[in-house]
Amino acid sequence: MGKSRFLMVALAIIMLLALSGVVAAQDDVTIRLAGWSSSEAEDNALRAAVDQFMEANPGINVEIIFSPDHPTTMQTAFASGDYPEVFYIDSSKLPDWVAAGVVAEAGDNIVDQDDIYPSLQEVFTIDGTFYCPPKDFSTMTLQYNIDMFDAAGVDYPTADWTWDDLRTAAEALTGTNDAGDPVLGLVTPAELPRWLPFLYQAGGAIFDADGNVTMDSPEAQEAIDFYAGLVNDGFAGAPSAVDSGWGGEAFGNGRVAMAMEGNWVINALNEQWPDINWGVAPLPQGPAGQATMAFTVCYGVAADNAHPDESWALVNFLTGPEGALMVAETSFGVMPARASAADAWIERFGEDMSAFVEGADYAHPWVLPVGFQDFIDAFNDSLQQAFTGQLLPEDVLTTSADVANEILAR
Amino acid sequence: MAEMTSATSVQRPVTTMQSKKRSEMLAGYGFVAPAALIFLVFLVIPILFSAYISLTNWNGITPLTSEQPYEYVGFDNYAQLLFREGTRQTDFFKSLKNTVYYVLGVVPTQTILALLLAVVVNQRWLKAKGFFRTAFYFPSITSSVVISLIFMWMFTRGGLVNRAVGALFPDYAFINWLDDPTGVVHSILGLFGVNLRNAGDWATAQFAGMRVWEWISGPSVTMLTIMILNTWTTIGTMMVIYLAALQNIPTHVYEAAYVDGANAWQTFRKITVPLLRPTTFFVVTLGLIGTFQVFDQIFVISSGGPAKTTLTIAYLVYSNGFKNSAMGLAAATAILLFIIIFAFSILQRRIVSERADV
Numbered sequence: 001m002g003k004s005r006f007l008m009v010a011l012a013i014i015m016l017l018a019l020s021g022v023v024a025a026q027d028d029v030t031i032r033l034a035g036w037s038s039s040e041a042e043d044n045a046l047r048a049a050v051d052q053f054m055e056a057n058p059g060i061n062v063e064i065i066f067s068p069d070h071p072t073t074m075q076t077a078f079a080s081g082d083y084p085e086v087f088y089i090d091s092s093k094l095p096d097w098v099a100a101g102v103v104a105e106a107g108d109n110i111v112d113q114d115d116i117y118p119s120l121q122e123v124f125t126i127d128g129t130f131y132c133p134p135k136d137f138s139t140m141t142l143q144y145n146i147d148m149f150d151a152a153g154v155d156y157p158t159a160d161w162t163w164d165d166l167r168t169a170a171e172a173l174t175g176t177n178d179a180g181d182p183v184l185g186l187v188t189p190a191e192l193p194r195w196l197p198f199l200y201q202a203g204g205a206i207f208d209a210d211g212n213v214t215m216d217s218p219e220a221q222e223a224i225d226f227y228a229g230l231v232n233d234g235f236a237g238a239p240s241a242v243d244s245g246w247g248g249e250a251f252g253n254g255r256v257a258m259a260m261e262g263n264w265v266i267n268a269l270n271e272q273w274p275d276i277n278w279g280v281a282p283l284p285q286g287p288a289g290q291a292t293m294a295f296t297v298c299y300g301v302a303a304d305n306a307h308p309d310e311s312w313a314l315v316n317f318l319t320g321p322e323g324a325l326m327v328a329e330t331s332f333g334v335m336p337a338r339a340s341a342a343d344a345w346i347e348r349f350g351e352d353m354s355a356f357v358e359g360a361d362y363a364h365p366w367v368l369p370v371g372f373q374d375f376i377d378a379f380n381d382s383l384q385q386a387f388t389g390q391l392l393p394e395d396v397l398t399t400s401a402d403v404a405n406e407i408l409a410r
Numbered sequence: 411m412a413e414m415t416s417a418t419s420v421q422r423p424v425t426t427m428q429s430k431k432r433s434e435m436l437a438g439y440g441f442v443a444p445a446a447l448i449f450l451v452f453l454v455i456p457i458l459f460s461a462y463i464s465l466t467n468w469n470g471i472t473p474l475t476s477e478q479p480y481e482y483v484g485f486d487n488y489a490q491l492l493f494r495e496g497t498r499q500t501d502f503f504k505s506l507k508n509t510v511y512y513v514l515g516v517v518p519t520q521t522i523l524a525l526l527l528a529v530v531v532n533q534r535w536l537k538a539k540g541f542f543r544t545a546f547y548f549p550s551i552t553s554s555v556v557i558s559l560i561f562m563w564m565f566t567r568g569g570l571v572n573r574a575v576g577a578l579f580p581d582y583a584f585i586n587w588l589d590d591p592t593g594v595v596h597s598i599l600g601l602f603g604v605n606l607r608n609a610g611d612w613a614t615a616q617f618a619g620m621r622v623w624e625w626i627s628g629p630s631v632t633m634l635t636i637m638i639l640n641t642w643t644t645i646g647t648m649m650v651i652y653l654a655a656l657q658n659i660p661t662h663v664y665e666a667a668y669v670d671g672a673n674a675w676q677t678f679r680k681i682t683v684p685l686l687r688p689t690t691f692f693v694v695t696l697g698l699i700g701t702f703q704v705f706d707q708i709f710v711i712s713s714g715g716p717a718k719t720t721l722t723i724a725y726l727v728y729s730n731g732f733k734n735s736a737m738g739l740a741a742a743t744a745i746l747l748f749i750i751i752f753a754f755s756i757l758q759r760r761i762v763s764e765r766a767d768v
Contacts, residue, residue: 071732075470078473079471079472079473079474079737080473080474080475081473083473096471096735097471099469099471100471100472101472101476102472102473181568238589240566240586240589241567241589243568304473370735371734371735373733373734373735374497374498374501377714380715381716381717381718382717384589384591384715384716384717388591388592403497406496406497
């Protein structure tokens with residue numbers, strides 16, 4: 001009796017499983033989209049876009065997975081072999097992930113690829129292969145505190161500002177506030193991507209055309225002397241020197257007159273420091289002209305993927321000409337990656353912010369070869385020590401060049 | 411438990427000696443099985459797996475299901491960390507140096523303070539004992555991330571700590587606690603006018619990727635802040651352990667000491683401390699293991715900076731594995747950390763048991 005009852009239950013379970021298998025086979029294709037949550041409003045915008053996509057494409061289900069530490073989450077998912085079909089890729093992570101063979105090549109899957117800014121296409125191109133269309137992007141510009149400039153009687157920054165102009169203005173704006181706390185002209189985080197525009201403005205580069213490290217060039221020397229010199233002369237400093245965690249906070253609290261942040265600063269200032277009266281200008285010109293950095297994220301498609309066509313359809317929907325317009329309309333600062341949607345973004349944020357968009361024309365990508373985290377660390381650490389005077393500016397270059405060569409020799 | 415089973419078997423005299431033993435054994439394994447399974451799946455297998463991975467060049471990303479996710483490189487990762495000159499060697503010894511300073515600073519301080527607090531809240535004359543015990547224990551049960559954030563606000567350049575000291579001493583120049591790579595020993599030597607340039611040749615001699623001068627730096631100001639934080643948060647746990655042990659010391663021992671005319675200090679020194687030796691061993695071991703593995707506070711407050719002076723071994727494991735995409739190297743670092751902790755625990759056990767024999 002007991003045995004037959006067990007058999008019946010087992011049979012029922014097996015039938016149920018089989019049935020659900022049949023249902024699943026007839027059911028929609030499910031695409032997992034993994035990324036990080038930026039803000040509730042932006043998440044809702046993405047959800048709305050994905051809903052539109054599902055409506056337009058019956059039979060495709062999209063499941064959005066947000067995780068707070070996306071690269072780490074993805075790394076463990078990759079390692080397990082079962083990973084989402086579509087996922088955000090930060091430009092700095094792309095070389096590692098491509099080397100690991102988990103990112104599919106874009107091939108001819110991209111709709112109207114020429115419309116995407118060439119500088120951004122370059123970011124996601126490795127050894128001549130284009131991997132993934134950018135989701136949106138940010139460029140670094142110079143933000144200035146209008147009230148502080150007025151009070152000090154300094155002219156606002158313009159597009160033809162040179163390094164000397166920046167230095168002179170920073171010197172004039174340095175002082176103390178009403179509470180007696182120090183105020184600096186410019187906030188200069190001791191971070192490689194903040195210094196790189198100066199390297200490019202000086203006409204230098206990390207590598208030459210043959211891939212040799214050129215961190216010890218005279219141009220690099222000029223750039224590091226200028227950047228560390230601002231700090232050593234007391235006109236600039238790291239955020240912590242003015243009680244802040246990052247440049248935007250220092251700027252928002254009125255402890256620095258100028259900051260060099262990307263588009264993320266727009267929403268932060270509007271939300272957290274709405275009273276501050278600020279403007280935007282391009283970064284100053286160096287001896288070799290204009291340069292800035294572009295920070296961007298793309299939608300990558302999994303290399304090991306049962307539904308590549310559906311995945312690309314989703315990516316194209318989100319990054320195509322219409323998707324780019326959607327980014328412009330719902331964005332909280334970041335810009336659409338397509339030139340055709342630039343006007344929509346400027347219309348939304350105002351002509352004053354156009355310096356961010358113009359940066360796309362002369363921006364350099366924030367991307368380094370595999371294994372270069374050691375190089376970034378070495379640079380940041382020695383720059384930090386150059387700020388406090390424990391090292392000379394040239395030590396920063398020799399130290400980081402040594403590390404770069406060591407990595408290349410590995 | 412043994413008593414219980416034997417009690418039940420008395421009621422059933424039919425069972426032979428052997429089958430009784432066997433059923434006891436089965437029951438024993440049955441009770442242990444869930445814990446053993448968890449131990450096996452979440453500890454033993456991962457440890458063995460990471461020991462294996464430490465012999466490969468796996469990047470931590472390539473799916474393990476793919477054709478050839480890694481190559482076997484033997485002890486190359488260990489050689490890079492320990493012997494081959496370069497960033498990886500320097501980073502490892504830097505993190506070792508930082509961690510050792512951290513352990514040497516935190517473990518004795520927290521043990522002594524915990525003992526003192528436990529003795530104080532154990533006094534009969536103390537009013538509102540419950541309040542004090544709760545207050546001292548509170549930091550231990552609060553999330554370390556939350557406490558780290560609060561400490562960051564308190565210790566920023568214009569934060570509570572600097573303002574308070576500044577109010578007491580008007581000449582005080584604000585210290586940038588969270589972003590100051592200067593070593594404490596270097597600062598003290600600096601007071602006597604000793605610096606790298608005039609210290610002599612020994613200071614510039616290289617040893618394992620760093621100058622001797624760097625080795626003797628002491629914890630940086632930022633590391634010191636994190637040490638204060640960690641001491642404060644763990645005292646509570648250690649205090650509770652000591653408190654339990656204190657209440658286990660029989661009162662007649664104290665009465666005897668009183669009759670013999672021992673004063674309070676003598677009682678503490680000659681009765682309390684020796685009787686607490688097993689507890690001290692336990693507390694110090696816990697402290698050693700916990701401090702060698704310090705990670706979360708570093709992750710929240712400094713990410714290893716400024717100038718790598720708060721880079722600890724555990725943080726190096728994380729950054730090698732996830733920021734540098736070198737999981738083989740990270741696994742090797744973790745195994746070395748395991749060996750170090752193991753060696754320290756054995757050493758400390760030796761020292762404590764030797765002294766117990768005297």
